Amino acid sequence: MQFPQILSSLTLAIILGEENSHDKRNTMVQNSVIMLLVIMVAFIGCGEDELGEVKPKNVADLSPLGMTLIPAGSFEMGDHLDSVDRALPVHIVELDAFYMDVNEVTVGQFRQFIQQSGYDYGGNWLDVDKYSPTVNHPMIYVTWYDAVAYAKWAGKRLPTEAEWEYAARGGLIGKRYPWADAESVARKYANYYGTGGKDRWGESTAPVGKFKSNGYGLYDMAGNVWELCADWYHGNYYSNSPTKNPLGPDTGQLFDWGGPCRVLRGGSWYSTASTLHVAFRAFLIPDDRHYFTGFRCVSGLPE
Numbered sequence: 001m002q003f004p005q006i007l008s009s010l011t012l013a014i015i016l017g018e019e020n021s022h023d024k025r026n027t028m029v030q031n032s033v034i035m036l037l038v039i040m041v042a043f044i045g046c047g048e049d050e051l052g053e054v055k056p057k058n059v060a061d062l063s064p065l066g067m068t069l070i071p072a073g074s075f076e077m078g079d080h081l082d083s084v085d086r087a088l089p090v091h092i093v094e095l096d097a098f099y100m101d102v103n104e105v106t107v108g109q110f111r112q113f114i115q116q117s118g119y120d121y122g123g124n125w126l127d128v129d130k131y132s133p134t135v136n137h138p139m140i141y142v143t144w145y146d147a148v149a150y151a152k153w154a155g156k157r158l159p160t161e162a163e164w165e166y167a168a169r170g171g172l173i174g175k176r177y178p179w180a181d182a183e184s185v186a187r188k189y190a191n192y193y194g195t196g197g198k199d200r201w202g203e204s205t206a207p208v209g210k211f212k213s214n215g216y217g218l219y220d221m222a223g224n225v226w227e228l229c230a231d232w233y234h235g236n237y238y239s240n241s242p243t244k245n246p247l248g249p250d251t252g253q254l255f256d257w258g259g260p261c262r263v264l265r266g267g268s269w270y271s272t273a274s275t276l277h278v279a280f281r282a283f284l285i286p287d288d289r290h291y292f293t294g295f296r297c298v299s300g301l302p303e
Helices: 003-019 024-041 107-117 125-131 144-153 161-169 183-188
Strands: 067-070 073-077 091-095 098-101 226-232 262-265 282-284 298-300
Touching: 067 161, 067 298, 073 161, 091 161, 098 161, 107 144, 161 226, 161 262, 226 282
Parallel strands: none
Antiparallel strands: 067 098, 073 091, 098 298, 226 262, 262 282
């Protein structure tokens, strides 16, 4: 019997039950039929061969917990407004869609990683507690290798520099900050050097997610902690970067004082407003630890 026929029969049974409501037996039948009808109506919209799977409406419905979808697209990467040498030349980059952590990895998440994996963290927890005192503050004093180990454990990876800048822009085109161009509203979006407005953390990181998000729903893309990227750093890379999904140079630039280094992005609680620019590039020796360095992760779309 097809579902419409079953539904018609059940409706008729309810009507008949109401006409004979003085009969206790019919009343029991009526109640049973109503319950069965409710259960079957729950499956309306599913064909006879489709009961085993309900598909999401779109790929955003598949976003892993704590992550958001960054849509595929292209953008002009680099400095548009201030001609920062390290962020030139401006060049077109095209990226596939990916997921990104909404927040920076927290102390609590990193502690869970250590407890469950047995990872040998070489930092000092007293140092961490001084500037990130709760489980909801961003994890700091991590090396690039610590961040990669966490990402692997979590089934994720570090973002490429191009992915980071694209996500930080939040869909805006040619703007200086993740929110637009005005430094006057920076305290609404970022924890950086000094205090004012929403920014009351003058001597430490802020708990993640305390400021306004950008257009993609990402928090703290400016300030709080410098975020480690997957790429090696080289000052000339933008001159010969691939257009499609660039991964950074094969090796990092060497300096008189040392190197090679990995890319840092976003500024920190101890940084000035100029470092909050979405195009601003910094760098760090991979095994260094600092009170202003943290990270967040990304992952690709499911196959």
